[in-house]
Amino acid sequence: MADQQNSSKSIMYATVAVAILLMVAIVPFTIKGDMAPVAGSSEDAEVRVQPVAKFELKVAGAADAAASGPKDGPTVYASVCSACHDTGAAxxxxxxxxxxxxxRIATGNDALYASAIGGKLAMPAKGGAANLSDEEVKGAVDYLVGQAK
Ligand code: HEC
Incomplete structure (x- = not known):
C-alpha cells in the first residue's frame, strides 16, 4: 500500500518535472521570437511600428480629405450611394x-435632400456615411436627380 502511494507520488513528481522541463525548453524559443526585433532586424522593427504608422497615415488621410475640399456629387455617389442605387438593393x-x-422628383429637391441626409426607410442617414457633409449629400442627390431626367 505504502509502495503504491509512493509510486503514484513519484509519477506525479515526474509529470511536474517534465512539465517544468518543457516550459524551460520552450520559453527561450518564445523569447527569442519576441526579442528578435531588438537584435536590429529592420523588417521586424517595421512590423512593430506599423500600428502607429497606420494611425498616422489615417490622420494624414483625414487631413488630406479636408485639404482637398468637399467631394463632388458623382464622387460621393460612386463611393457611397452606388452600393444601393446602382443595383436597386433594398x-x-x-x-x-x-x-x-x-x-420622388415631384416631391421637390428639399424633400429629397431631407430623405438622403436624414435617411428614409431602408436608406440610412447619408447613405450610412456619417462623415459626409450635408452639402456633399446634396451634391449626390443632384447627381441622381440629373441622371433621371
Ligand atoms: C443602404 C442602401 C442605400 C444607400 C447606401 C443609399 N440609399 Fe438612397 N435610398 C435607398 C432606398 C431603399 C430608398 C428608397 C426609400 C423609400 O422606400 O422611399 C432610397 C431613396 C433615396 C432617395 C429618394 C428619397 C425620397 O424622398 O423619395 C434619394 C434622393 C436618395 N436615396 C439618395 C441617396 C444618396 C444621395 C445616397 C448617398 C449619399 C444614398 N441615397 C445612399 C437606399 C440607399
Missing part, C-alpha cells in the same frame, strides 16, 4: 430609372 430607386424617380 428597394432603392435605381440611378437613371426615370419611372422610379419621377414621383
Amino acid at each position: 428597394g432603392a430607386p435605381k440611378k437613371g430609372d426615370k419611372a422610379a424617380w419621377a414621383p
Whole structure:
C-alpha cells in the first residue's frame, strides 16, 4: 500500500518535472521570437511600428480629405450611394430609372435632400456615411436627380 502511494507520488513528481522541463525548453524559443526585433532586424522593427504608422497615415488621410475640399456629387455617389442605387438593393430607386424617380422628383429637391441626409426607410442617414457633409449629400442627390431626367 505504502509502495503504491509512493509510486503514484513519484509519477506525479515526474509529470511536474517534465512539465517544468518543457516550459524551460520552450520559453527561450518564445523569447527569442519576441526579442528578435531588438537584435536590429529592420523588417521586424517595421512590423512593430506599423500600428502607429497606420494611425498616422489615417490622420494624414483625414487631413488630406479636408485639404482637398468637399467631394463632388458623382464622387460621393460612386463611393457611397452606388452600393444601393446602382443595383436597386433594398428597394432603392435605381440611378437613371426615370419611372422610379419621377414621383420622388415631384416631391421637390428639399424633400429629397431631407430623405438622403436624414435617411428614409431602408436608406440610412447619408447613405450610412456619417462623415459626409450635408452639402456633399446634396451634391449626390443632384447627381441622381440629373441622371433621371
Ligand atoms: C443602404 C442602401 C442605400 C444607400 C447606401 C443609399 N440609399 Fe438612397 N435610398 C435607398 C432606398 C431603399 C430608398 C428608397 C426609400 C423609400 O422606400 O422611399 C432610397 C431613396 C433615396 C432617395 C429618394 C428619397 C425620397 O424622398 O423619395 C434619394 C434622393 C436618395 N436615396 C439618395 C441617396 C444618396 C444621395 C445616397 C448617398 C449619399 C444614398 N441615397 C445612399 C437606399 C440607399
